[in-house]
Amino acid sequence: MIYIGSHIFDIEKRQLLLNQGESIVHLEPKIFDLLLLFTEQPNRILTRDDLLAHLWPGTLVTDNAVNKLIGNLRKILGDDAKSPRFIQTIPKQGYRFVCSLSAVEKEAVVPSIGSSVSASKLPSTNLYAAGGGALLLIIALVALFSWGAGNNAPDTGTSVALTRASGVEISPSAHPNGEHLLFLRQHQTGKHYTLWLKHLKSSVTQQIALRTGITHIIDVTQNTNTSATQLFYINKTSATCAVYEGTLTSLSIRPLRIEHSEKHFDCSNKKLKDIAYHQEEKAFYYTAQPQNYWPNHIYRFDIKHQTHQLVAQPEPTGWGHHSLDISPDGKKLLIMSTASDHKTQLLALQLNNNKMTQGITFSHPVYEAIWHHNSQQVFYFSAPPSNQIITSNFDGSHAVTVVNSSQPLSAHLSRFPEGKNILFSTYQENMSLRWLASSDGFQKGKSDHLASVDNSAVMDTYPALFHTKNKYLFLSKRSGKSQVYLADATQPYAHIVTNFPQAHSLSYLSLSGDDKNLLLNVENDVYLVPTSALAFEAPLTALPPEQRIYGAGNPIIALDWLTGTHIGITEVQDGVPRLRMVSINGSDTRGLSRRWGFGLRDVENPRYVYLIEQHSHKLYRLDGLHLEKKQLDYAPFLEDMRIRLPEGFYHVKIDNGVVYYVTTVGEREYINSVPIAEKGSADVLPLNAFSSYDVHQGQVLVSDLESLEGDIHSTVNLAH
Structure with missing residues (x-):
């Protein structure tokens, strides 16, 4: 155990005894790792890259993750960033732990919560003035915990952030030309979403004007005759819901504007859960709750005939068939069905003959899964609390982790048109x-x-x-x-x-x-x-x-x-x-x-x-x-x-x-x-x-x- 000012850091129990034991704080894993790192290297400037490499090895992390972690640790320690007693911010360099450290002697009695014990009854030895015993003990403990944390990092693929603005950017969809990204942006101040287009090579990002509201991008296609971009999207509020198709005539004419928005159907009387567009059939497949309560069922809307039809499906139970995806070859529907026991079953529906095939049966709920580009394998989210994206065969064999994120993952994965990579978004509430x-x-x-x-x-x-x-x-x-x-x-x-x-x-x-x-x-x-x-x-x-x-x-x-x-x-x-x-x-x-x-x-x-x-x-x-x-x-x-x-x-x-x-x-x-x-x-x-x-x-x-x-x-x- 280590004295950090008047606090006692109990490494073995992963807790902090505030003010010599007046109260106990059980430290969250990342906060524990951060405090351990600071006590291992006091008075040394640790850069943001140092913190990222130590706390999130091989993991995708947003820029704000370090700020949050530092802020939370300061709150626990009772520190003030403007007048620091523990963590000092070094502008444009990093952070330095400036509090003196000392070891709690082995014989010292650790006070229970609520007790009042004076410092004289808890003898301590300065780590740097004492003989090697106390210092070696602390170094050994730090090395043990640091080694254990660093060797538990899972294998991960490589990923890159495409957006970094404040607020939330979600619902990504790659343009068929492979050069542009369409997505939605929501600011911290409200629930209103705006539509944006980003050129991936130049990083030029522009807002697209839209006459209606928008809350989710269903799909983006391109007319082979006119090169116009077709955007399929939802505008859903607490009182209204509608599915639209809009036309973006050019990606180069400024200002960018969606013209000719057409409402395909109203979904205000349905609790619509997920939706996908089938380009060859000119139809939408969607999941919804028939009476605004579970279980979800699967429906098909034919654009030409303006008709809704219940799709042939196994009788849903619990939460029902809540999410779906259409295979790139257009032949199969991937269905995520979760029963009342919170276990998700992957199903594949052959659209030409309604034949249903069972895939992975998970021991936990799965909130998102899509077909691989080859229409045989699948991508899906891992079991909580980890935030991983895994690819495997439809039956679950040959599973490989391709993304490991420190932030929660948002639903609605999508495929890049080049046939290999996928788009995903993080969403931290x-x-x-x-x-x-x-x-x-x-x-x-x-x-x-x-x-x-x-x-x-x-x-x-x-x-x-x-x-x-x-x-x-x-x-x-x-x-x-x-x-x-x-x-x-x-x-x-x-x-x-x-x-x-x-x-x-x-x-x-x-x-x-x-x-x-x-x-x-x-x-x-x-x-x-x-x-x-x-x-x-x-x-x-x-x-x-x-x-x-x-x-x-x-x-x-x-x-x-x-x-x-x-x-x-x-x-x-x-x-x-x-x-x-x-x-x-x-x-x-x-x-x-x-x-x-x-x-x-x-x-x-x-x-x-x-x-x-x-x-x-x-x-x-x-x-x-x-x-x-x-x-x-x-x-x-x-x-x-x-x-x-x-x-x-x-x-x-x-x-x-x-x-x-x-x-x-x-x-x-x-x-x-x-x-x-x-x-x-x-x-x-x-x-x-x-x-x-x-x-x-x-x-x-x-x-x-x-x-x-x-x-x-x-x-x-x-x-x-």
Whole structure:
């Protein structure tokens, strides 16, 4: 262990004891590696290239990755870039670690969290004034950890960044001439996309004027007779959706403008998931949810006849057939189908005879896959949390990693026309937690005493507020995999309380009214976890089978407590939300009437259960005792609360006699609050690309977008 100023760096446990043990921070892998590198080479200027080579060997990294990592480490250390005590920025050169280091003697007792131990009780030896023992120990530890980190880097192909502007650049599509790239750009300030054209040799980049909006490029083709460029694209907002074709008559006439935009079909009544254009058939193949809920089905739209047709396909389950790609030879459709168990199956549909062939069956969800240029092999994303692109045969044999990225990968891979390389884009969403407050009284509780939230530079989502103490739980990928974290609302630090070795899809945390139990959705299995087992001193590494109280055969979209002994689970069945009631001991599992879509409880008034009617969205109240009685017809006891939630509402909660829910208006999301008793109009506050929230006594902790970034890249020199 090493003294870094008043902090203690515990290399073996990969943690930092702040202020000699007042609190403990479990370090994320990259932050640990960075601090280890600084302590190995104090007072030496480390260039950005040094940091990239050590922390991301053989890996594609964006320019902003180093800035984020340095900023996060400074935040943990309590450092100020303008007046540094630890990390000094050397303009145009790099960074230097300027804090003095000393070794913690082996006999020294490391204080536990919350204890107060003076420096005199923790004797230390200066690394550079002492004999060789302490220094050699530190060097040996550093060498051991550095060697281990450096030798775990996977093999990777070569790639090059094609865009580097601030904000997000996505949806890349190469022009058939192989010399130009079309893509979309979104700035940090809003959701509006603009269309751009880049000449790959000269790097000249120009915006293309477009009369409609655009959110995704489907395909780019070239008319062999006129040389005009045909652009197929989608314009999709919260309220509208349409598929267009536009013409770019020349790549050299300025200003560049898409002329003659024609709407092929309206998709506002469909939850369109993925789409591809078949040039020979003059048709679109697309996946969509038939009733705005899972599972996804595959459809074909014929441009000439203006008709939609359901494609012959295996009956979808779970999330269904969510993504697709047309082979370069035009003969096959690649289908990604993910069941409720979060396992993806690759399928190939022969378009001339509807013959279906099974390919790779993954043990995890796969969000993107496309055909290889040879129409036989495939490219696909690796299992999370790694961000790799792999190529293999259709059955999964002869798999080779061609891209290894430090940033999350965005869906929609595309092929270069030269027959070898592919285009891909990175997309990093920083979803952060924040307390909502406003001057109009939306937040009834006092939040002045609440500390700033300990956010990371990744996904911090699904907060769950305790009801009897100033603490909260949330999910985060700051350690690489999705884990549960525990935070004190009066302290600026969070601690990891699970450390699952395998990557899992976690969601929908819900605490019981007495805070003794946590509901956790793990890939559509609901677990009942005692909160006493969530301790940062010994994070959970597994959930015992006996804690699993329900396994859903369909996607879960809501989870809440109904009574002290029963929970409500909303799962999507045949495209429709269905409410199920499950006892926490597993003795009572039953579907309620199809009339109901969601069930909720107000912890401040636990006597009642609230039900939301499926089609009318009306809110009803019922004494929980009536609901628990299996044989009782509870319909006569329902009380109409005379509140109707708007069409398209989601993430509904009830707290202290107030209904909270989220709506989308235009391109903005809002959280609404409506008092049940007063029947007044809703108070509204805007959100930023909302993810999730929780509320207790009027205090709202929300997870929404803080920043986003992404760039477009191309592989280089891939083998045929």
